Amino acid sequence: MSQRTVALEALRGDLIARIERYQASKQRFEGALDKDIEDQSIELENSEVVDSLENEAEAELKQVMHALKRIDAGEGEHCDRCAAxxxxxxxxALPYTTRCMHCADLP
Ligand SMILES: [Zn+2]
Structure with missing residues (x-):
């Protein structure tokens, strides 16, 4: 197993744990129904922040899984856009990247 695979699997574990924490904290927000309206609106804002953090972590996890799949297929060192x-x-520096420097910012 390469160092990159080890790093990616560690990252995958971290991200899954983070997503679980976000989901657990959202359940706490939803469970708090006996608060006054002001508290509820603060919690709603917090839960929106958690939502965006969760979306970010899920996007990163998707990228990590994609990189691991390419490594499995023997294509881990090649750019998935131009094959360089x-x-x-x-x-x-970026174990989860699947693009060369040139293609990194391209759609
Ligand atoms: Zn490329």
Whole structure:
């Protein structure tokens, strides 16, 4: 197993734990029905913040899973857009990337 795979699997574990924490904290917000209106609106705002954090973590998790799939298929070192070899230093810095530097910002 490569160092990159180890890093990706650790990241995957972190992200799954984070998403579970976000979901648990949202359940707490929803459970608090006996508060006054002001408290409820603060909690609603908090739950929107948690939602956006959760979406971010889910997008990152998707990217990690995609990178692991490409590694499994033997294509982990190749850009998924232009098929060029991705700079190994880039893969150390961003283990979840599946694009070369040139394609990174392209749609
Ligand atoms: Zn590329």
């Amino acid at each position: 070899i991705i700079d190994p230093k880039r893969l150390v």
